[in-house]
Structures are given as C-alpha cells and as structure tokens.
Amino acid sequence: MSVLSLIIKREFVAKVRNKSFIVMTFLSPLLMVGLVAFVAYLSTMKSDVKEIAIHDESNLFVKEFKNSDEYHYLDRSNVDLKVLKDSIMAEKYEAVLYIPKVDDNKELSKKIQYISNDSPSLSYIDDLESIIAQKLTKSNFEKANLDTLAIRNAEAQVDISLAKASGEETVKGLNEIKIFIGAAFGYLIMMFIIIYGNMVMRSVIEEKTNRIIEIIISSVKPFKLMLGKIIGTSLAGVLQFVIWALLGGILLFVASVFLGINIGTSPSMSPEMMATANEGISGNMQLYVNEFRNLPIVTLLVSFIVYFIGGYFLYSSIYAAIGAAVDNETDSQQFLLPIILPLMLGVYVGFFSVLNDPHGTVATVFSFIPLTSPIVMLMRIPFGVPWWQIVVSLVLLFGTFFLVVWFASKIYRIGILMYGKKPTWKELYKWLKY
Amino acid sequence: MSNILEVKNVVKQYGDYTALNNVSLQVPKGSIYGLLGPNGAGKTSLIRIINQITMPDSGTVFLDGEQLRPEHVQHIGYMPEERGLYKTMKVGEQALYLAQLKGLSKAEAKKQLDYWFDRLEIQGWWNKKIQELSKGMAQKIQFVVTVLHKPKLLIFDEPFSGFDPVNANLIKDEILELKKQGSTIIFSTHRMESVEELCDDIALIHRSNKLIEGKLHDVKKEYRTNSFQVGIMTSNVEGLMYQLTQKFTVGQTSFKTLNDDLKLEVQIGDSSPNELLNILTQMGQVTHFVEKIPSVNDIFIQTVSDK
Numbered sequence: 001m002s003v004l005s006l007i008i009k010r011e012f013v014a015k016v017r018n019k020s021f022i023v024m025t026f027l028s029p030l031l032m033v034g035l036v037a038f039v040a041y042l043s044t045m046k047s048d049v050k051e052i053a054i055h056d057e058s059n060l061f062v063k064e065f066k067n068s069d070e071y072h073y074l075d076r077s078n079v080d081l082k083v084l085k086d087s088i089m090a091e092k093y094e095a096v097l098y099i100p101k102v103d104d105n106k107e108l109s110k111k112i113q114y115i116s117n118d119s120p121s122l123s124y125i126d127d128l129e130s131i132i133a134q135k136l137t138k139s140n141f142e143k144a145n146l147d148t149l150a151i152r153n154a155e156a157q158v159d160i161s162l163a164k165a166s167g168e169e170t171v172k173g174l175n176e177i178k179i180f181i182g183a184a185f186g187y188l189i190m191m192f193i194i195i196y197g198n199m200v201m202r203s204v205i206e207e208k209t210n211r212i213i214e215i216i217i218s219s220v221k222p223f224k225l226m227l228g229k230i231i232g233t234s235l236a237g238v239l240q241f242v243i244w245a246l247l248g249g250i251l252l253f254v255a256s257v258f259l260g261i262n263i264g265t266s267p268s269m270s271p272e273m274m275a276t277a278n279e280g281i282s283g284n285m286q287l288y289v290n291e292f293r294n295l296p297i298v299t300l301l302v303s304f305i306v307y308f309i310g311g312y313f314l315y316s317s318i319y320a321a322i323g324a325a326v327d328n329e330t331d332s333q334q335f336l337l338p339i340i341l342p343l344m345l346g347v348y349v350g351f352f353s354v355l356n357d358p359h360g361t362v363a364t365v366f367s368f369i370p371l372t373s374p375i376v377m378l379m380r381i382p383f384g385v386p387w388w389q390i391v392v393s394l395v396l397l398f399g400t401f402f403l404v405v406w407f408a409s410k411i412y413r414i415g416i417l418m419y420g421k422k423p424t425w426k427e428l429y430k431w432l433k434y
Numbered sequence: 435m436s437n438i439l440e441v442k443n444v445v446k447q448y449g450d451y452t453a454l455n456n457v458s459l460q461v462p463k464g465s466i467y468g469l470l471g472p473n474g475a476g477k478t479s480l481i482r483i484i485n486q487i488t489m490p491d492s493g494t495v496f497l498d499g500e501q502l503r504p505e506h507v508q509h510i511g512y513m514p515e516e517r518g519l520y521k522t523m524k525v526g527e528q529a530l531y532l533a534q535l536k537g538l539s540k541a542e543a544k545k546q547l548d549y550w551f552d553r554l555e556i557q558g559w560w561n562k563k564i565q566e567l568s569k570g571m572a573q574k575i576q577f578v579v580t581v582l583h584k585p586k587l588l589i590f591d592e593p594f595s596g597f598d599p600v601n602a603n604l605i606k607d608e609i610l611e612l613k614k615q616g617s618t619i620i621f622s623t624h625r626m627e628s629v630e631e632l633c634d635d636i637a638l639i640h641r642s643n644k645l646i647e648g649k650l651h652d653v654k655k656e657y658r659t660n661s662f663q664v665g666i667m668t669s670n671v672e673g674l675m676y677q678l679t680q681k682f683t684v685g686q687t688s689f690k691t692l693n694d695d696l697k698l699e700v701q702i703g704d705s706s707p708n709e710l711l712n713i714l715t716q717m718g719q720v721t722h723f724v725e726k727i728p729s730v731n732d733i734f735i736q737t738v739s740d741k
Contacts, residue, residue, distance in 0.1 A: 003535060006534055006535060007535075010531055014522075014523065207518075207520075210518045211516040212520055214487065214512075214516065214518065215512065215513075215514060215518060216532075218485040218486070218487055218507060218510070218512045219507050219532070219535040221504070417482070
C-alpha cells in the first residue's frame with residue numbers, strides 16, 4: 001500500500017471511529033426530524049380562542065365579523081363601554097372594538113378604536129380594517145346611488161402567464177425551484193467546508209500537541225501527510241453526509257406515516273382550498289416536470305462535484321496550515337476569520353444578488369473570485385451560465401487552489417515543528433521564505 | 435572501518451539565525467556516537483536534517499556512502515526528544531501504521547512487533563490505547579516503534595529521559611544488543627554519565643559550531659591535564675609538601691579511601707609520573723596513585739565555557 005493511501009486510511013478510520021462522530025452521524029438526523037415533527041405538531045394544535053367584544057353604536061358592522069379558529073366576536077353593543085373596559089382589565093375579553101355612531105363615513109373611519117392590553121398582530125389589525133373598509137365602501141356606494149353589483153362585475157382580474165422566446169410555456173414559481181436547487185448546493189458546499197475543514201485543522205493540532213508529528217514526518221513528506229489528512233477527512237465527511245441523507249429521508253417518511261402529520265402541507269388550508277390548489281398544480285404539473293427536465297441537471301451535478309472538490313481542497317488546505325501554525329484551537333480564532341468571511345460573503349451574495357439578477361455584474365464577478373465561486377457559481381448554474389464563464393471560473397479556482405496548497409504546505413511544514421508560541425501574521429510570512 | 439553517516443559542511447539558517455554553521459561529522463559504522471551540546475546548540479536541527487525533516491541550506495549528508503534520498507528514511511529510526519504517539523489509537527494498530535509508513539509490509543511489521551512485544555514482555559498491551567498507559571509504558575512503545583523496521587542507523591534524542599532506573603537499564607541493554615547486531619546508534623544528550631558509559635565516539639556542538647569530534651578515548655587523551663590523585667601516609671607532611679611544591683603544582687582534593695591519609699592532587703606538567711612516585715615513596719607509604727582522567731562532563735563544561 002502506498003504511503004498516501006495508508007495515511008488516508010488512518011485518517012478515515014480515526015474519524016469514523018471517533019465517538020462524537022458516531023453520535024453526531026446518527027443523532028443529527030433524529031434531532032432534525034424530531035424538530036420538524038415537533039414544529040409540525042405544534043402548528044396543528046389549536047391556539048386559545050380570543051374573545052373580542054364589539055361595541056358597535058352604529059349597529060352597521062356587528063354582523064360583518066365572522067368567528068374564526070382564533071377569534072370569537074361577541075356583540076356587546078348594549079353594554080356600557082366603561083364596563084367593557086373594566087372587563088378587559090379583568091381579562092374577560094381580549095379586546096374591545098369600539099365603533100362610535102358617526103354619520104359621516106369619512107369621520108367614522110378615523111374614530112374606530114381597538115382597546116386592548118396586548119398589542120395585536122399587524123395582520124390582524126389589517127384584517128379588521130379591511131372588513132370595516134369593505135362595509136364602509138359599500139355604504140359609500142349606496143349613499144352615492146351606485147350599483148354595487150355592476151361595480152363588482154366591472155372589476156378585472158389579471159394573470160400574466162410566462163413564456164420563453166422559444167415558444168415553450170413556463171410557470172411562475174420556477175425561479176424558486178432554480179433558486180432552491182442552486183442555494184441547496186451552494187449551502188451544502190459551505191457547510192461541508194466549515195465542518196470538515198475544522199476537522200482537518202483539529203486533527204493537525206492534535207498531531208502537533210501529541211508531538212507525534214516529528215515521528216511521522218521523519219517517515220513521510222509533510223505535503224503527503226497534509227494531502228492524506230484532507231482526503232481522509234473528506235471521505236469520512238461524505239460518508240456522514242450520505243448517512244444523514246438516507247436516515248433523514250427514512251425518518252421523515254416514518255414520522256409522517258406514524259404521526260399522521262402532513263409535513264409540507266400547511267394545516268391551516270381548508271379542504272376546499274386544497275382542492276382548488278391541487279387543481280391548479282395538476283394543471284401545471286406537466287409544465288413543472290418539463291421545466292425540471294430542462295434544468296441543466298448534468299452540468300449542475302458535474303459542476304457541483306468539480307466545485308466541491310476545488311472549493312473544499314482550497315479551504316481545507318488553509319485550515320491545515322492554520323492548524324499547523326497554532327498550538328491549540330483557541331489560538332486559531334484570529335486566523336479563521338479570513339476563511340469564514342469569504343464563505344459568508346459567498347452565501348450572502350448568492351442569496352441577495354444571484355436571486356435578484358443571476359447574470360448581473362455582482363453575481364458574475366463573485367462567481368469568478370476563487371474563494372466565493374464554488375458557492376456563487378453553483379447558485380447561478382440552474383439559471384444557465386455560458387460555458388466560457390464556467391471554464392474561466394474553474395481555471396481561476398484550480399489555479400488558486402494549487403497556489404494556496406503550495407503556500408499552505410510551506411506554512412504547514414514549518415509550523416508543525418514550531419511549538420509553544422502563537423505566531424503573528426508577520427512570522428507566517430517569514431515562514432514562506434524559509 | 436567505514437562511516438555509516440557523513441555530514442559535510444552543513445549550513446542551516448532560520449531567517450537571520452544560524453542554527454548550524456558549516457558542521458561536518460563522521461559517524462563510524464557499528465559505533466555508539468554521542469552528539470553532545472547544551473540546549474539550543476543545534477543538535478536537533480542537525481538531527482532533523484539527517485532525518486530529512488528539513489533540508490540544509492548548503493552542504494551534503496551521506497548515508498552509507500550514498501547522498502541522502504527520500505528512500506533512506508527506511509534505514510533510519512528516530513526517537514525525538516518530544517515523545518509522541520496518537521493518544522486515542524490502539525498500541526498495536528499504531529505501531530503497525532508507523533512501521534508501514536517506514537516501508538515495512540503489514541505481515542513483516544506484525545512479525546517484528548510480536549518479537550518486540552515478547553521481548554519487552556508487553557504482549558497484553560496490543561489493544562490498549564496510549565492514554566491508558568503510564569508514561570514509562572508509553573516510552574517503551576515509543577522505543578519499539580523506533581526500532582521496529584530494523585534501521586541501520588538509530589537516532590535517540592535524550593533516550594533515557596522519562597524512564598525509571600529499571601526501564602532505563604532495560605533500554606540500555608536493548609541498545610547494546612542492537613549495536614551487537616550491527617546497528618549504529620547516535621545519542622543526542624546532555625546526560626554525561628550515559629555518554630561515558632556507552633559511547634565510543636563523541637562530537638560536541640556549541641552555538642551552531644562543532645568544537646570536538648573523535649573517539650572518546652582520543653578526546654580524553656587530548657584533554658588530559660597530567661594530574662594525579664595521590665594518597666599518602668606520612669609523618670612529615672611539611673617536608674613532603676616542601677619537596678612537592680618545588681617541582682609540581684599541588685592542591686588539596688578528596689576521594690574515598692579506607693585510610694586516614696593525606697589526599698593531594700598533583701599536576702606534574704611535562705615531568706614523568708615516576709619522579710612524583712619517587713618523592714612519594716621516600717616520604718611515606720603510598721595508598722593511592724591514579725591519573726586524573728577528564729570526565730566527559732569536565733570536557734563539556736570546559737569547552738563550552740571557554741568559548
């Protein structure tokens with residue numbers, strides 16, 4: 001067996017046998033699914049019914065308020081307002097909606113009060129406002145002797161349908177799918193880099209503090225050790241991700257069957273609404289499937305793998321160099337910031353700029369910069385990226401990758417033999433010249 | 435006898451600091467070679483160059499007549515001063531891994547490991563983790579790992595530090611046995627008593643320069659002071675002292691004897707020891723007469739403080 005494969009094997013086995021790795025691998029999907037199920041369960045629970053007392057002196061509106069799951073409306077127009085206010089203090093009602101008797105509609109619209117000790121949600125107040133506004137509008141129409149039915153019939157509904165120049169019909173919401181796929185891949189790469197890059201760093205620090213490093217590099221070249229470490233750790237990472245995906249899928253399925261929770265469909269939808277929604281979806285389903293087929297799946301998968309390798313190796317060799325430069329994990333913080341920053345930048349640029357304008361200047365530039373390209377370019381690819389851009393971005397990525405690995409291995413080589421002090425940036429620069 | 439290791443004009447600089455200044459060494463095959471020097475003298479830098487952990491800025495190293503190549507790591511066993519093993523890895527797996535890194539096949543490594551575990555009577559440790567072992571036990575493993583691949587050249591950096599006297603003796607015997615089987619051993623140490631006892635050759639490095647090198651015997655000859663320690667029973671102390679001080683430099687000294695005698699250290703310079711002996715026998719009964727041989731410790735301190 002070659003030396004490199006020996007190292008890869010050891011690193012892989014050491015990671016996989018580690019107790020916390022095993023616990024994380026099997027517990028995380030359980031926790032995630034548990035959390036999702038818990039949230040789904042919570043949202044199916046009925047919240048407490050809030051009683052709203054309506055004191056409607058005009059007697060125009062009281063019939064307009066329909067009870068919902070959350071709010072019950074009680075006609076308390078006969079009860080004195082002062083008494084009602086007192087009962088709010090006694091927590092008998094959630095609130096009192098006070099509508100005074102004013103003949104002028106314009107004036108009335110400003111005099112309605114919602115009296116409560118709690119602050120209501122904005123959307124609820126919006127709802128109340130629109131109910132009253134509708135009624136007032138209707139009353140305005142009547143006062144002006146307008147035919148309300150004719151007006152309603154005259155109202156127009158517009159639904160713009162989307163199509164491509166090639167003549168295919170497309171559906172709204174497709175961009176969301178593209179965004180979702182791109183974002184998922186980009187996010188996956190970022191998570192992988194942070195989790196397993198850190199693991200590489202810890203394993204370098206461990207060898208350094210154990211002092212075994214000197215024995216190892218009297219047998220193998222430091223560069224091979226670093227490479228073996230990165231590959232071994234990433235294999236363990238891929239294994240963990242695969243297990244997570246499988247377990248998560250199975251558990252999610254089991255949870256949805258046994259707990260009877262419809263994960264993914266909103267429980268607040270009434271059956272009629274579901275039916276109409278389904279009709280709409282099944283009508284468009286063929287379109288969705290077509291569009292999905294038209295996504296550059298192969299390009300996407302291939303570039304995911306390529307960008308994944310390039311990005312992961314680029315970052316993890318920096319992680320390895322940092323691990324070599326410091327003596328313990330606490331010292332690594334100041335060097336980690338420059339790693340986390342471009343990763344965060346990549347994700348933010350991805351979410352804010354790519355989604356707005358996939359081929360805009362910002363998105364294009366960041367999909368060329370090697371430290372952000374693995375994330376940003378992957379988010380752009382579902383929207384269709386010209387070949388030359390991918391090629392340029394990959395050339396830049398791998399060019400930087402080799403450069404960084406070379407620098408990192410220099411720092412690594414010197415750093416692993418430096419004990420007992422935390423180096424400064426200046427010293428790191430000096431090491432490059434040794 | 436040919437040399438297993440030759441270091442020629444090696445220079446190593448770290449930035450502005452010179453760690454090794456034109457150092458040359460010759461380590462004879464089959465010898466135990468003491469590489470001496472105070473802390474920070476450059477011993478570790480030199481050892482790292484021999485192990486190809488770092489490269490010299492200039493100069494060359496020859497192993498068994500060939501210029502050092504990456505493949506040569508198989509022929510060198512190195513036990514660094516900072517001992518280290520994977521704490522959470524099992525003893526057996528760890529030793530196998532390290533031996534395979536040195537180029538042994540798995541089967542061969544296993545065979546050697548069984549031999550050594552038997553020899554050191556530590557068969558039961560195979561499945562233990564290093565963190566479960568005491569420091570002395572871990573040191574034994576460290577030793578086994580160093581010698582497992584039967585290297586021609588063994589380099590021990592402070593080999594006896596951390597061992598209790600029983601284990602230190604055990605390891606010393608193993609080292610002598612390895613020498614008998616043809617290995618060459620380099621000790622890097624500042625523990626002089628072990629050098630005195632084991633080494634055939636020594637080299638002294640101080641402030642990046644090699645100051646002394648040669649057979650221990652020859653080095654001692656060179657550093658002899660022509661002093662004798664003398665014990666004498668005499669009634670005429672004043673007369674004796676008068677006669678001695680006429681010719682030699684005399685000082686008081688102490689050593690252990692069974693008699694209640696006068697103990698002197700006499701430096702005879704170019705004169706013959708017989709002249710001193712003649713005077714002594716005339717004046718009383720000689721109970722002790724030994725040339726004072728410089729200890730490695732004396733040479734070490736003298737050389738280091740001279741410069």
